Amino acid sequence: MMKYYKLFDLLTRRGMKKTDLLPVISAPTLAKLSKGETTTTDVLCKICNFLDCQPADIMEFERKGE
Numbered sequence: 001m002m003k004y005y006k007l008f009d010l011l012t013r014r015g016m017k018k019t020d021l022l023p024v025i026s027a028p029t030l031a032k033l034s035k036g037e038t039t040t041t042d043v044l045c046k047i048c049n050f051l052d053c054q055p056a057d058i059m060e061f062e063r064k065g066e
Contacts, residue, residue: 007058
């Protein structure tokens with residue numbers, strides 16, 4: 001399972017809000033990320049390009065059962 005808390009921490013450190021991502025992803029996709037639901041690699045690439053970061057900066061893999 002992917003966790004996206006790193007994305008929201010990064011936004012906070014940069015003085016940004018979740019809604020600042022809306023120029024590059026849709027509102028329903030942002031809601032999915034907020035709920036920890038799955039998304040496509042295309043969305044992750046758009047976010048990384050927008051924030052000039054790497055995927056590991058915005059997400060973390062967590063094994064089931066941990």
